Amino acid sequence: MAIPVEAFFLTGGTAGTLQSRIRAMVTEGILAGRFRPGQKMPSSRGLAEHLGVSRITVTLAYADLVSSDYLTARGRSGYFVSDNAPRAPEFPAAERPAEEVDYGALSARRYTRAMAGVDRPEDWEKFPYPFIYGQTDPTLFDHQNWRACALRALGRRDFASLTSDFYERDDPLLIEQILRVILPRRGIAARGDEVLLTLGAQNALWLAATVLLGPGRQAVVENPCYPGLRRILQTSGAGVASVDVDEAGLPPRLPPADVVFTTASHQCPTNATMPLDRRLQLLDAASREDFVVVEDDYEFEMSFLKPVSPALKSLDKGGRVIYAGSFSKSIFPGMRLGYLVGPPAFIAEARALRSMVLKHPPGHIQRTVAYFLAEGHYDALINRMRNAFRRRRQVMDDAISEHGLTVAGQGGFGGSSFWMAAPEGVDTEPLAQVLRADGVLIEPGRGFFDPAREERRFYRLAYSSIAPARIPDGIARIARALARSG
Structure with a gap:
């Protein structure tokens, strides 16, 4: 038939x-x-x-x-x-089982309770004015060369890297490129046994926190800070102290701690850059008071106004800095590939922990990124993004000035966002809902702050995924919404 x-x-x-x-x-x-x-x-x-x-x-x-x-x-x-066509197994339709177990109570909801953060709609690309952070602009991405590198990694010569289980090891070609291409730009000299690949910066921070912290230990974080880090620390069992940042980032005088987390080169979300003298003071304090520093260097590539300061890790003389990097902001966020750099004993422990959750990031992704770096496409992409972000930043800066909006922090070397302050008394979460109905997406600032000392008047505007021609009208809509809010 x-x-x-x-x-x-x-x-x-x-x-x-x-x-x-x-x-x-x-x-x-x-x-x-x-x-x-x-x-x-x-x-x-x-x-x-x-x-x-x-x-x-x-x-x-x-x-x-x-x-x-x-x-x-x-x-x-x-x-x-075909008579040999694959067939799905045939089972009788099963009824949904009764839910006899309260898994929320069984787990104490310790993870879902920690999920509060920055709300971003999944269909953000459908909004005409998406001032949201961390998304990529497809017009800037090097599709052709990425595809060529991916096809090369699929070839017969690379069949082992595509199909083999590396157990706990990482692709040596990618590790070599990180050691030769990426880390020297931050002044970091490292060996292969001092680098571990991760599934993005979030996974890197979780590995570091899990290895270094636990009940009875103490962490210090910046306030405001990356919401994902705060969620990790909430479930670590460690005590957490939040220290307010200033125009130079994390201050050097800190409460007692075992581990200090910082975004020194580009503070999240205020964009402050920690000056060199303060970096040295922080490292002196780490040695004197015996704590470890975890440095999240998440956006160092986007330095187009002036060069960034040396990474804390490059100044580290006592092996007290654990460095976390990521390709998510420089290549594309959906790839979820990052890395940790630290002393061999720490990396060995983090590798053993990683193996309990996953053996290693997918081999094909690792080899594709290795070729993308080795053939110079990564540098060309970064250069194109820097030029585009410089133009967008200038357009946004002009529009912000024209409409009288207040910049609370914009960073001294570039980046991809502005940290903004609404007038006193304005709650930016209802403001964000009003703007969303007008096609504008902003990121309310409450999720970045310590819940015990939350601030509601701040918000973040990013320009990584919005076309320059749309920026002025989007800023004008924000200004009108603020004016209507009184």
């Missing part, structure tokens, strides 16, 4: 090429059991006319399905569902 052409239809909004979408329709029908072995497929001409696509698109999709053994070609008779 032939499969009727009406069994196929293309829906709007589906990702992928027409060829891949046709292939997906066929494979889904076969795996779901709707199309049975031996059934004849519609002719390529008939399906093309029905779907409104070219015949060659259907022919190529059918040829691909034949090579995967979903279909078989029988000369002039056409295409048929």
Whole structure:
């Protein structure tokens, strides 16, 4: 029995090429059991006319399905569902089990309670004025060379790096590139046994906090700070003290601590840069008072106004600094690839902890990034992003000045955001909801602060994912909303 052409239809909004979408329709029908072995497929001409696509698109999709053994070609008779096509296991429909266990009570909700942070809609790219942090602009990304590096990493020569289980090890080619290309730019000299790859900076901070902290130990964090770090520390069992930052970042006089977390080069979210003398004071205090510093150097590549100061790790003479870096802001956030740099004994412990959750980041991603670095595409991408961000920053700075908005912190070397202050008495969370209805996304500041001393008048405006031409109108809408708020 032939499969009727009406069994196929293309829906709007589906990702992928027409060829891949046709292939997906066929494979889904076969795996779901709707199309049975031996059934004849519609002719390529008939399906093309029905779907409104070219015949060659259907022919190529059918040829691909034949090579995967979903279909078989029988000369002039056409295409048929293969007798060897993969089949999904068939089970009777199961009823949903009764929920007899209160898992919220069982877990004490210790993780979901810690999830409060910065609210960003999942469909942010549909908003015309997305002043949100950490998202990429597809017009700046080097799609062609990234694809070439990914295809090279898929080649037969790299088959082992793609398919092998490295156990607890990382791709030596990527480690070499981090040691030779990335770390020297921060003044850091390291060996292979002093670097561990992570699934982004968040994973790096979790590994560092879990290794270094626990019940009975004390952490110091900046206030305000990265909300993800605060969530990690809430569940660590350690005591946490928040220290207010000033225009130069974290002050050198700190309460007693075992571990101090800082974003010295680009304070999150105020963008303050810690000057060299204060960095040296912090390291002196770490040696004198016997604590470890975890340095999150998350945006050092975006230095286009003036060079950044040396990393704390580069000034470290006693092995007291654990350095966390990430490719999420420089390549793209969805990749989730970062790294830790520290003394071999710390890295060995962090590697053992990582192995309890995952052996290593995916090998194909590691090798692709290694080629992207080795062939110089990373440097070209960073240069393009710096130039674009410099232009966007100037446009935003001009618009902010024109509309009389208040900048609370914008950083001295670049970055990708402004830290803003609304007038006294304005709560930026309701303001954000009003602006969202007007197509504008901002990040309210409350989630960055210690809950015991939260501030509601601050907000962050980022320019990494908004087109320069939209910035002035977006800023004008923010100014009008603030004026209406009184």
